[in-house]
Amino acid sequence: MNKVINIAAKNNIKEFDALIVGGGGSGMRTSLELAKSGLNTAVISKVFPTRSHTVSAQGGITCAIQSADPNDDWRWHMYDTVKGSDYIGDQDAIEYMCSEGPKAVYELEHMGLPFSRFENGRIYQRPFGGQSKDFGKGGQAARTCAAADRTGHALLHTLYQNNVKEGTNFLNEWFAVDLVKNSKNEITGVIAFSIESGEVCYLKAQATVLATGGAGRIYASTTNALINTGDGLGMTLRAGFPAQDMEMWQFHPTGIHGAGSLVTEGCRGEGGYLVNADGERFMERYAPNAKDLAGRDVVARSMVMEILEGRGCGPEKDHVFLKLDHLGADVLNSKLPGICELSKTFAHVDPIKEPIPVVPTCHYMMGGTPTNIHGQAFSRNDEKDFMVSGLFSVGEAACVSVHGANRLGGNSLLDLVVFGRAAGKHINEELKSGGGVDKASNEDIELAMSRLNTLNESESGYEVADVKKQLQTCMQSYFGVFRRGEFMEKGVKELKEIREKSENLYLKDKSIAFNTNRVEALELQNLLEVAEATAISAMMRDESRGAHARDDFPERDDENWLCHSLYDPVEKKLGKRDVNFVPKEVEAFPPKMRSY
Amino acid sequence: MELSVSLYRYNPEQDKFPYMKNYKVKKPKKDIMVLDLLNMLKEDDVTISYRRSCREGVCGSDGMNINGKNGLACITPLSEVLRGNKLELRPLPGLPVIRDLIVDMTQFYEQYEKIKPFLQSDSKPPEQERLQSPKDRDKLDGLYECILCACCSTSCPSFWWNPDKFVGPAALLQAYRFLADTRDTKKQERLEELGDPFSVYRCHGIMNCVSVCPKGLNPNKAIGEIKSMLLTGTKEDKIKVVGLE
Numbered sequence: 001m002n003k004v005i006n007i008a009a010k011n012n013i014k015e016f017d018a019l020i021v022g023g024g025g026s027g028m029r030t031s032l033e034l035a036k037s038g039l040n041t042a043v044i045s046k047v048f049p050t051r052s053h054t055v056s057a058q059g060g061i062t063c064a065i066q067s068a069d070p071n072d073d074w075r076w077h078m079y080d081t082v083k084g085s086d087y088i089g090d091q092d093a094i095e096y097m098c099s100e101g102p103k104a105v106y107e108l109e110h111m112g113l114p115f116s117r118f119e120n121g122r123i124y125q126r127p128f129g130g131q132s133k134d135f136g137k138g139g140q141a142a143r144t145c146a147a148a149d150r151t152g153h154a155l156l157h158t159l160y161q162n163n164v165k166e167g168t169n170f171l172n173e174w175f176a177v178d179l180v181k182n183s184k185n186e187i188t189g190v191i192a193f194s195i196e197s198g199e200v201c202y203l204k205a206q207a208t209v210l211a212t213g214g215a216g217r218i219y220a221s222t223t224n225a226l227i228n229t230g231d232g233l234g235m236t237l238r239a240g241f242p243a244q245d246m247e248m249w250q251f252h253p254t255g256i257h258g259a260g261s262l263v264t265e266g267c268r269g270e271g272g273y274l275v276n277a278d279g280e281r282f283m284e285r286y287a288p289n290a291k292d293l294a295g296r297d298v299v300a301r302s303m304v305m306e307i308l309e310g311r312g313c314g315p316e317k318d319h320v321f322l323k324l325d326h327l328g329a330d331v332l333n334s335k336l337p338g339i340c341e342l343s344k345t346f347a348h349v350d351p352i353k354e355p356i357p358v359v360p361t362c363h364y365m366m367g368g369t370p371t372n373i374h375g376q377a378f379s380r381n382d383e384k385d386f387m388v389s390g391l392f393s394v395g396e397a398a399c400v401s402v403h404g405a406n407r408l409g410g411n412s413l414l415d416l417v418v419f420g421r422a423a424g425k426h427i428n429e430e431l432k433s434g435g436g437v438d439k440a441s442n443e444d445i446e447l448a449m450s451r452l453n454t455l456n457e458s459e460s461g462y463e464v465a466d467v468k469k470q471l472q473t474c475m476q477s478y479f480g481v482f483r484r485g486e487f488m489e490k491g492v493k494e495l496k497e498i499r500e501k502s503e504n505l506y507l508k509d510k511s512i513a514f515n516t517n518r519v520e521a522l523e524l525q526n527l528l529e530v531a532e533a534t535a536i537s538a539m540m541r542d543e544s545r546g547a548h549a550r551d552d553f554p555e556r557d558d559e560n561w562l563c564h565s566l567y568d569p570v571e572k573k574l575g576k577r578d579v580n581f582v583p584k585e586v587e588a589f590p591p592k593m594r595s596y
Numbered sequence: 597m598e599l600s601v602s603l604y605r606y607n608p609e610q611d612k613f614p615y616m617k618n619y620k621v622k623k624p625k626k627d628i629m630v631l632d633l634l635n636m637l638k639e640d641d642v643t644i645s646y647r648r649s650c651r652e653g654v655c656g657s658d659g660m661n662i663n664g665k666n667g668l669a670c671i672t673p674l675s676e677v678l679r680g681n682k683l684e685l686r687p688l689p690g691l692p693v694i695r696d697l698i699v700d701m702t703q704f705y706e707q708y709e710k711i712k713p714f715l716q717s718d719s720k721p722p723e724q725e726r727l728q729s730p731k732d733r734d735k736l737d738g739l740y741e742c743i744l745c746a747c748c749s750t751s752c753p754s755f756w757w758n759p760d761k762f763v764g765p766a767a768l769l770q771a772y773r774f775l776a777d778t779r780d781t782k783k784q785e786r787l788e789e790l791g792d793p794f795s796v797y798r799c800h801g802i803m804n805c806v807s808v809c810p811k812g813l814n815p816n817k818a819i820g821e822i823k824s825m826l827l828t829g830t831k832e833d834k835i836k837v838v839g840l841e
Contacts, residue, residue: 047647048701050744051655065724109725112715112779114733114740121727147740153654154740161714196694225650261652342652345671465639509643513608514695517642 012201016042016169018427019189019205021176021232023049025057025152026395026416027211028159028168030375033424035166039431042169044176044192044203046227046519049160053213053225054416057152058338059128059266060144061108061417062410063101067118068125068142069133074098075586077143079135081411084295085404086546086556087591088245088564090580093400096373097411097418099585104417105145113158115147116335126335127269128409129293130596140293142269144410149264149338155413171203175519176231178448179208179239179391185379186437187390190235191448195519198512200452202445206436207392207427210236210369210377211420214396215530217523219362219480220472223255223262227523232397234526236369237533237569238451241379241388244399244564244577245367246530247538247548250407251481253299255361257319259346263339263358265409268292270335272324274303275355276311282320287596294596297406297547300360304481307359314357321355328352360481364407365530366547367537368399370566370577375400375423380566380575390437392427394419401564404579405546455521461506464521471498471524475531479538484551488539495532502528533567540574541565558591597623597681599674601637603644604686606693614693616684623681630677630685631658631669645696653810656745660697661686666747666808688750690759703759704746704766711763711771711789716782732778739773739818741811742766748805748815754798761794765805765815768796772818775825787826796822 018034020027023045034041045052064074078098082089109115109123116124123145131141147154163170176190180202189204215230216222233243253274254263268274273292276282286302287294294302303320312318324332324339329352332340336351343349343356370378370385375392378385395416402415478491502525509517543557544550564577581588599621606614619637631648638644646669647657653671660669663677663684677683691699717726749755749764763771771790774780790796796819805815 047649047655047657048705051647051649051657053650055655055743056650056652106721106723106725110715110721112777114736114777115725117728117730117733119730121729123725150741153743157740164709165712165714225655227649259652338654345653464642511607511609511643514645514698516645
C-alpha cells in the first residue's frame with residue numbers, strides 16, 4: 001500500500017510563481033498581496049485556513065492609530081517594543097512595523113474586519129502590557145485595537161474571506177514534508193502530500209514562503225493549538241539553515257490552570273488584576289508603576305516566585321487568581337465575552353462571580369528563521385549574512401526580529417500583517433523584475449522525499465505518542481520560566497536520546513486516506529528540531545534577558561550578549577549575530593535598565 | 597467504572613462499509629472533554645482518525661455527532677453527554693465520509709463562498725478606517741463569531757435534502773452578517789442572489805441549527821431577518837421586493 005505514496009514526486013509537479021506554506025494570518029496576508037498582483041500564488045495549509053492558530057488570538061492588534069489618544073505616536077510604540085524586547089529586537093524592523101502599522105490596520109478594516117468601536121465611530125483601543133506614552137514618561141497608553149476579545153478570529157476570517165474574493169489557490173489539508181534545495185543552495189519549492197488522498201507532489205515555486213507559525217507544542221503545557229509543531233523551522237533546520245534567538249520563548253502569565261487555554265492580557269488591560277492566596281495584589285511589589293501591565297516576562301516570573309514562596313492558590317498552591325468580578329457583568333459581557341465562555345468551559349468558574357485560576361503557560365516563539373524586513377531568509381557563512389535565494393519566512397515562524405527577547409501583547413498580530421504584506425510586495429517586485437531560482441535535479445527532489453520514504457517503509461521502531469510525551473516533559477522540566485545550566489545540560493542529553501528515537505519511529509498505520517498517524521509522526525520530527533535548537537541556545541546564552549531567565553546567571557550581560565544568538569543545526573553550535581541599532585528615521589534607543 | 601465508547605469507523609482502502617467499533621475505557625476520575633477521550637483512544641489505536649486543532653472551541657475542526665447531537669468534541673465534557681456510561685461518536689451527518697469521523701466539507705464551503713463572504717463597498721475607502729457607531733457595530737454581534745464548524749448545517753434536514761441548492765444555516769448566518777454591516781453597500785445584489793425558492797426559503801424553522809451551535813449563535817433568527825428583508829426590503833435602502841415581482 002505504501003507504494004502509492006512512494007511514487008517519485010519528480011513525476012508529479014505542480015508549479016507556481018509563489019508558494020506560501022501555512023494558511024494562518026501571516027501566510028494569508030502574504031498570499032492576499034500576491035493574488036492581487038496577478039502572480040500565480042498558492043497557499044498550502046495542513047488545516048483548512050480558518051482552523052489556523054491565529055484564530056485563537058484574543059486581545060488585539062497593537063498599533064498607534066491615534067484613536068484612543070489623538071496624540072499617540074508610532075515612535076512611542078517603537079520605544080515600548082524596543083524596551084520590551086530587552087534591546088535585542090532589530091530597530092530597523094521595529095521602526096518599519098510601528099510606522100507602517102497604521103496602514104496595515106486600516107486595510108484590515110477596509111477588508112471588513114469587525115473591530116469594536118468608540119462612540120465617535122473609530123476603532124476601539126484598549127491598554128495592554130508594556131505600553132506607555134511619551135517614551136515611558138507619560139504613563140499607561142491604550143494602543144491595542146480590538147474586536148471584543150476575538151480579534152484573531154475576526155482577523156483570520158477576514159483574511160480568508162478576502163483571499164476567496166481575490167481567487168487565491170488553496171491546497172487545503174496538504175502537508176509540507178521538506179524543502180527542495182538545488183545545488184546552488186537555492187530553495188525551489190517543497191515536497192508535500194495531500195492528507196486526504198495521499199498524493200505526493202513536488203510543489204515548485206520561484207519563491208517559497210514559510211508561514212508555519214510557532215511550535216508551542218514542544219512544551220507539555222502551552223496555550224498553542226495542537227497543530228503548532230514548527231513545521232517550517234523543522235524544514236529549514238533539516239536543510240542546514242540557522243535559527244535565531246531560539247532560547248526566547250514567551251510564557252504567557254495567564255493560561256487557565258490545568259487546561260492551558262489562553263486568557264487574554266486584555267483582561268488586565270480592562271482593569272483585572274492578579275492575586276495570590278492571601279488575596280494580595282502582588283504585582284504592586286514587583287512592578288510598582290505598571291503593576292499587572294508590566295512586560296509578560298516580568299509578570300510570569302513574579303507569578304512563579306509567588307508560587308515558589310508558598311503563596312500559590314488552590315489545594316496544591318500551584319496557581320494564582322485573575323480577579324475580574326469587580327469589572328461588572330456589563331464590561332465582561334461586552335468586552336470579554338470569549339473569556340467568560342472559556343472560563344466556564346475550562347475552569348468551571350464564571351468570572352463575573354469568581355476569579356480565574358491561572359498559571360504561566362508557554363505561548364509564543366520569539367525566535368525563528370532570521371529574515372530582513374522583506375521576509376527574505378538569511379543564512380550565515382564565515383560570520384557573514386547571505387540571503388537564501390527563493391526562501392522567505394513571515395510571522396511567528398520568522399525572526400525579523402521585532403520581538404527580541406520578549407514580545408509585547410498585541411504585537412504578534414501586527415507583525416504578521418505588516419510583514420506578510422511586506423513580503424508579498426517584495427516577492428511581486430522581485431519576480432516581475434526577472435528574479436527567481438534555478439532548477440532542482442532529480443537527486444535534489446529525491447533527497448527531500450527521503451524523510452517521508454523512511455517513515456513509510458518503517459517496520460518497527462518507537463511509538464509517536466510515547467516519544468512526543470518524552471520530548472514535551474523534557475522541555476517543560478528543564479527549559480521553563482526559570483532555567484539553570486546543570487538542568488539544561490541534563491535536558492540536552494535527554495534530547496539526544498529522544499532524537500535517536502524520533503529518527504526511528506514506527507508508522508503503524510500505512511494507509512493512504514487521511515492518515516493522521518503519518519502527519520503526527522512528521523510533526524514530531526519537526527518538534528524535535530525546534531526543541532533541540534531551543535535547548536542548545538538556552539544552555540549557551542549564559543545571562544538573563546527578557547523571557548530567558550537563568551537562576552545561575554541572573555543578570556543581563558550587555559557586554560557579551562547584546563546580540564542575537566544564531567543556532568547552527570549542522571554543527572549544533574551557537575553563534576552570535578549583531579542586533580540592528582540603525583533605524584532610518586529616528587535615533588536608536590540605547591539599552592537601559594529595564595523596569596516597569 | 598468503565599465507559600463503553602462506540603466509534604464510527606471507515607477506512608476506504610479496507611472497508612466496504614462503515615461499521616461501529618466498541619472500545620472499553622476506564623472512566624477518567626475528572627471530567628474530561630470528548631476530544632481528550634478520543635486522544636486517549638488514539639494512543640492505543642493510531643488508526644482512529646478525526647480533525648482537531650485549537651482544542652478550545654474557536655477553530656471549528658472537531659465538529660462531530662456526539663450521542664446523537666452535533667457538537668465540538670473539544671468543549672463537550674463527558675458529564676454532559678454520557679448516557680449510562682455509553683458514548684457514541686459519529687461523523688457530522690449528511691456529508692460524504694472520508695474516513696472515520698472526517699467528512700468531506702466541500703459542499704459546505706461552496707455554499708459559504710456562494711454568498712460572497714466579504715465586505716463589498718462602492719465607496720473608495722478613506723485614508724483611515726471607515727467610521728461605524730458602536731450601535732451599528734453591535735448589529736454584527738451574534739453573526740461574525742461563526743467558526744464554520746458545520747454543526748448547524750449538518751443537523752439541518754433541509755440541508756440534507758438540498759445541500760447544493762439550499763445555502764444552509766451557517767452560510768446564511770454569514771450572508772446576514774454582511775447584510776447587517778453598515779459598511780457594505782451591496783445589499784440589493786446580495787438579496788437578489790438569495791431570492792430563489794431554494795437558497796433561503798428551504799429553511800422551515802426546524803431550529804436544529806440553534807440547538808446545536810457550539811457558539812450559542814442563532815442562524816434561524818438571521819434567516820428570519822433575511823426573509824423579512826426579501827419581502828419588505830429595508831427602509832434605508834429602499835430595497836425592492838425580490839422574488840415577488
